[in-house]
């Protein structure tokens with residue numbers, strides 16, 4: 001694994017302005033992959049959660065554009081909960097990291113930047129299968 005490929009919070013530029021603050025992400029500058037796709041999760045009913053999965057090759061960067069939620073990451077051994085609640089930073093999730101999202105606040109919006117186009121074949125949806133693959137030197 002490249003040292004660039006580690007889970008971390010990445011702070012984004014924040015232009016503070018009495019008219020309203022502004023943050024941005026520019027390809028090639030702020031996150032460690034080229035952006036191929038952007039999607040967002042919204043209108044989440046209270047108490048709902050997104051089932052966990054991992055990606056074989058996809059990198060992700062997740063931002064709480066509005067409200068808050070928790071991203072729960074598991075490397076096959078340890079689980080770490082990241083509470084995202086501000087739009088001027090996000091969580092970088094490298095490939096082969098098990099992740100689930102829960103604890104959505106009312107009206108939260110989760111923005112996800114992805115390094116690949118949508119490809120169901122890139123998903124690992126079975127945690128035991130993930131652990132087998134992750135334990136084999138990736």
Ligand code: TYD
Nearest residue numbers: 037038039049050051052053117118119123
């Ligand atoms: P999915 O990533 O499976 O979400 P979760 O694992 O959190 O349930 O996406 C849900 C559905 O949305 C899935 O059937 C495929 C579709 N989808 C796309 O068509 N394009 C996309 O970029 C994404 C993220 C999902």
